[in-house]
Amino acid sequence: xxxxxxxxxxxxxxxxxxxxxxxxxxxxxxxxxxxxxxxxxxxxxxxxxxxxxxxxxxxxxxxxxxxxxxxxxxxxxxxxxxxxxxxxxxxxxxxxxxxxxxxxxxxxxxxxxxxxxxxxxxxxxxxxxxxxxxxxxxxxxxxxxxxxxxxxxxxxxxxxxxxxxxxxxxxxxxxxxxxxxxxxxxxxxxxxxxxxxxxxxxxxxxxxxxxxxxxxxxxxxxxxxxxxxxxxxxxxxxxxxx
Amino acid sequence: xxxxxxxxxxxxxxxxxxxxxxxxxxxxxxxxxxxxxxxxxxxxxxxxxxxxxxxxxxxxxxxxxxxxxxxxxxxxxxxxxxxxxxxxxxxxxxxxxxxxxxxxxxxxxxxxxxxxxxxxxxxxxxxxxxxxxxxxxxxxxxxxxxxxxxxxxxxxxxxxxxxxxxxxxxxxxxxxxxxxxxxxxxxxxxxxxxxxxxxxxxxxxxxxxxxxxxxxxxxxxxxxxxxxxxxxxxxxxxxxxx
Numbered sequence: 001x002x003x004x005x006x007x008x009x010x011x012x013x014x015x016x017x018x019x020x021x022x023x024x025x026x027x028x029x030x031x032x033x034x035x036x037x038x039x040x041x042x043x044x045x046x047x048x049x050x051x052x053x054x055x056x057x058x059x060x061x062x063x064x065x066x067x068x069x070x071x072x073x074x075x076x077x078x079x080x081x082x083x084x085x086x087x088x089x090x091x092x093x094x095x096x097x098x099x100x101x102x103x104x105x106x107x108x109x110x111x112x113x114x115x116x117x118x119x120x121x122x123x124x125x126x127x128x129x130x131x132x133x134x135x136x137x138x139x140x141x142x143x144x145x146x147x148x149x150x151x152x153x154x155x156x157x158x159x160x161x162x163x164x165x166x167x168x169x170x171x172x173x174x175x176x177x178x179x180x181x182x183x184x185x186x187x188x189x190x191x192x193x194x195x196x197x198x199x200x201x202x203x204x205x206x207x208x209x210x211x212x213x214x215x216x217x218x219x220x221x222x223x224x225x226x227x228x229x230x231x232x233x234x235x236x237x238x239x240x241x242x
Numbered sequence: 243x244x245x246x247x248x249x250x251x252x253x254x255x256x257x258x259x260x261x262x263x264x265x266x267x268x269x270x271x272x273x274x275x276x277x278x279x280x281x282x283x284x285x286x287x288x289x290x291x292x293x294x295x296x297x298x299x300x301x302x303x304x305x306x307x308x309x310x311x312x313x314x315x316x317x318x319x320x321x322x323x324x325x326x327x328x329x330x331x332x333x334x335x336x337x338x339x340x341x342x343x344x345x346x347x348x349x350x351x352x353x354x355x356x357x358x359x360x361x362x363x364x365x366x367x368x369x370x371x372x373x374x375x376x377x378x379x380x381x382x383x384x385x386x387x388x389x390x391x392x393x394x395x396x397x398x399x400x401x402x403x404x405x406x407x408x409x410x411x412x413x414x415x416x417x418x419x420x421x422x423x424x425x426x427x428x429x430x431x432x433x434x435x436x437x438x439x440x441x442x443x444x445x446x447x448x449x450x451x452x453x454x455x456x457x458x459x460x461x462x463x464x465x466x467x468x469x470x471x472x473x474x475x476x477x478x479x480x481x482x483x484x
Contacts, residue, residue, distance in 0.1 A: 035468075115357065119471045128465030153467045186481075219481060223370030225395045226277075229361045232477040235470070239428075239461065239478045 002048075002073050010048070010077040010089065016140050023092050025142035027154075029084040034060060035152025036088060043093065049086040050074060057086075079144035092142060095158050103193050104242055105173075106132045109164055109209050110200040111230060114139045118149020119231035120198070125153035127238040132157055135164045135209075164197075168212045171195060175213045177205055178237055180227070182216030185240040196237060201230045217241070244290075244315050252290070252319040252331065258382050265334050267384035269396075271326035276302060277394025278330060285335065291328040292316060299328075321386035334384060337400055345435050346484055348374045349417075351406055351451050352442040353472060356381045360391020361473035362440070367395035369480040374399055377406045377451075406439075410454045413437060417455045419447055420479055422469070424458030427482040438479060443472045459483070 002010075012018040013026050024045060027036050030053060037044060037060050047066040049057065054068055074083045106129050111117050117139040124132055139146060141159045150157075168175060177197040197213060199205030205213075219228065219236050228236070244252075254260040255268050266287060269278055272295060279286060279302050289308040291299065296310055316325045348371050353359050359381040366374055381388060383401045392399075410417060419439040439455060441447030447455075461470065461478050470478070
């Protein structure tokens with residue numbers, strides 16, 4: 001049985017302000033919670049699960065704190081339109097702020113849709129890209145929609161928010177920028193190191209960031225759509241050149 | 243000024259039942275409405291726009307019926323969380339039901355997320371794929387979320403709902419099926435004709451459909467994510483083999 005104040009506290013983690021204040025975030029559903037319990041058990045604060053899920057997840061839970069709740073309580077604390085058996089409260093990752101691009105780094109300039117950011121993190125994890133550098137005004141990696149869209153990959157990709165211009169100026173590897181016109185990604189050699197910059201869903205890459213790129217790269221368009229979804233474009237680029 | 247019954251009628255088009263009954267659907271926002279007014283003006287029934295948008299879109303509107311509304315009215319009829327200047331009510335496309343796969347056809351087996359379906363339609367349009375065949379239990383192509391995610395490509399890609407097994411059995415071109423294990427798409431020659439089957443977000447392709455495929459194809463995974471988003475996977479496959 002959850003108290004009113006517990007419910008309020010978990011609900012408040014739906015807001016960035018409270019996530020920043022507490023250093024906590026939420027993940028939901030068996031698929032994602034299972035992955036996080038496996039990959040980053042040390043960051044799991046409390047798991048709130050219905051009996052059915054808890055019973056089948058005892059070994060996975062290990063030493064993590066858990067609380068049994070009923071479906072009604074789950075509905076009240078869930079951020080999902082269809083709550084799904086379990087919700088975990090976790091401590092944010094504690095990455096060091098210094099990232100150097102010694103292999104492949106994905107740089108996101110103002111990706112604003114949380115679903116897109118989460119999907120990009122998932123694709124990066126699929127293609128073995130281990131770090132993503134986001135502009136400060138990108139979607140919050142700890143928002144519920146981002147976490148759900150990563151399908152657990154949030155635990156395996158290092159994500160940093162920083163001033164992109166400042167950071168890019170310090171890097172010594174080649175900077176590629178995704179653009180509507182540029183070098184055909186199908187004709188490029190696969191990269192072993194480098195930085196790939198992806199821009200905002202409607203405005204693309206900011207000119208100040210774009211001028212730091214050494215080469216513009218593009219996805220050839222045999223058809224007629226004006227543009228591709230940002231998460232789709234990112235994944236296509238990774239699939240061709242990483 | 244819209245009457246209560248007009249508002250109710252437009253709102254009702256948010257439900258599949260009423261879209262099916264009336265043969266109408268909704269598209270919103272300048273970007274998408276502009277594309278539809280350009281590509282399929284004959285299907286536009288009524289455009290509801292705020293003064294600012296109507297003033298700058300007179301030539302685009304041509305002979306289409308339009309009604310000036312205010313921001314409050316737009317908020318009431320909009321399906322978007324952030325209404326955006328204009329909403330159009332359109333007649334559904336009237337495709338003949340007979341589709342033959344003489345070039346490239348994308349087949350979707352139970353894609354359930356409307357955002358994924360819309361994004362797939364947009365990617366198909368980018369890569370020049372002109373027809374998509376969906377199983378009956380796929381998301382409705384006329385739902386607001388699908389239309390918005392297509393960014394206008396809905397007007398350029400022919401989409402049919404049918405019994406997949408029955409349809410696939412009649413086709414004479416090669417059927418490829420996206421799977422977690424199969425032929426590496428990076429090692430395939432580009433196709434000039436053929437069918438590419440994509441499966442459900444969590445369950446993949448139904449076994450009865452899978453057994454009709456001649457070849458399984460896959461996106462190599464150098465990293466660790468268990469799977470890719472369905473719309474992302476579809477676009478990567480198209481970018482490599484179409």
